[in-house]
Amino acid sequence: MLSDLRTLARVLRDDYAPRTATESVTVSDRPHGRLRRYGTRDQFDAAREAGAVPVVLVPPLAVPASCYDLAPGVDPANSVVEFLLSAGTIPYVVDFGDAARRLGFEDYFDGFVPRAIADAIGDFRAGSNTVDLLGWSLGGTLSLLTAAHRRDLPIRSIITVGTPLNYSKMPMYAAVRSVLAPTDGKPIDYVLKALGGIPAPLVQLSYRATAWQRELRKPKYILDNLDDHEALVRMQVIDRFQDAMPGYSGKLSEQMLVNLVVRNEVGEGVLHLGGHTVDLRAISAPVFLVGSHRDAIVSHAAARYGEKLLTSSSHVEFHTVESSHLGLLTGADAQAHTWPAIAAFRESLVTSLA
Template sequence: MSITDTVTTAARNAWALSFGAGIEPVDPAPSTVLWDEPHRLLRRYDTEFQSAASDSAVLLVPPLAAPATCFDLRRDQSLARYLVETGRAPYLVDYGDITFADRRMGFEDWITDILPEAILRVSADRGGAPVDLIGWSVGGMFSLLTAAANPELPIRSVTGVGPPLDYDKMLGIPQLRAVAGLTGGWGATAVVRAAGGIPAPLTKLAYRLAAYDRELARPRFIAGNITNTETLAKMESIDRFQAAMPGYPGRFYNQLWGRMMLANDIGNGRLELRDRTVELADVRVPVLLIGGKSDVITPHAAVEAGLRTLTGAPSVTYELVPGSHLGILTGPQARETTWAHLDKFLAERD
């Protein structure tokens, strides 16, 4: 590249990041909305031939407090596109925005209503085919709890990418428990109840604090890559992802705080709800778990705990891959690591 081209590219990228519309336009994978209701929009990613190579369907399950675009950040960072390329029939359930009006929503809404309904609709759209669930982060926990609580559902397998399955292994949890012990946990729950949940700005701040090294290195990173359009486009996709983060419903977060962070229900292989107990040992389908070597949000030991608690599954495969919490799902190495493990796992089910 000539000096003139270098200067031109640098100027164009600097303008795009500072004042323009961005390095590259948003280009979501082609899809069709099959159902649109609050917190349960169901999307089918378009395949060239509606009869995909496999008779099964794949349902992508996002977590709360993260946009469903996690599965389709950009063309080269899209698990949804990869599944289409490899002959799968991927679908996505999208919870949309979480507001004060949703403050009474809890774990029960997802594992006994929203996800079971999505699974049945996906199966019906594929002529009654079984469904492979792929959940990222808490979406992986949701998927496992849904399979455990609803054995009648047409679920063929569950894949959890970075799911928190033991809060004893989570960074900072012992310290939070120590603080909660001084107040009986009242302070945190009272604030969350008053606010109706955790608002979106706080979830965005928490994610950035967890990746503080990236935030601190950002100015130098931009300066060092100002002529590398592809690298800046990847950075921009993560920035957009963070900017779109929704919040947590109040009831859900209080359950997460009390049942997971304080009591570590999931680490003990269960979830205690108001009217029932869901046991991970009741998962009766093959499971794939993916942990990230550099994941500080869900350390890989918290994912690996599923080998101990998913005792009813016919098989539990655990893979450790390079990358951060988001990186193991859609980072530069995901295609050769996480996606390859997933492709092998699904092929074995075929």
């Protein structure tokens, strides 16, 4: 009984799960584009010697870059970084930090991500001098926008996990589009301008609301699992991740509302962002897509739409993993299904190019 009370106290004061991170070094420290390379020197040297293609991890907007490295060394199912390292791949992650009010999508696909790719290739200096891009949620959108807009970049492939590719196929936005389409989103756009974007607390609350059952059951879950160390660690790691979500900048939030939701430019294939016209249908690199029927944020149909959208890609492959939005990327379902599928896709690229 006393040990249970101690465990409960540690959970309530957020002192139960260890705070860990995979060993990394900073390759470049640009504003809104800090690039880190994961792994030990021995892992780095071995990957270069083997000619392995590195992976640049592109985080979603308003999500910390730590989404790819949750609880390493504590739970092997909670770190995409550890999975990639175990497969002999060197992962790099671009950390955007907090978005300034003036930043729009164009700053990412025409600036931050291309520079990260160049820095990663300059650091790795081996093999074919190409990279694979891997993006979860809107990180996948940024990856695709980058590949479409900067076709000169040495991108071998793009991997998207839970990425929305047609907002008209997402029920949660249907009502928004029907109400705002006649005014091109102007009423809410004015509100976003006045607020300077979407504040962090609202982003965090919105994300938690997609799994409201989990939030309601949390007190009982804690009490039922006081003797289950791994269950409590997983819960606290996810809670910390959610609490670290920053907000959306003013310009980004306006573009998301008008260009992505109301106009559904992603689904149409051509986006008009910050003076740039980006045609996703022009992407020629192979693309691997992952989606789920259980994802409360991105519908299965919206994630799978890339099969119809990416008409110039040399190979488009879709893989279904039945899990939550975060569960597609990290956790037991990802470890059992998403990660092996990604590994098989990347291996197929090696075979096809041999």
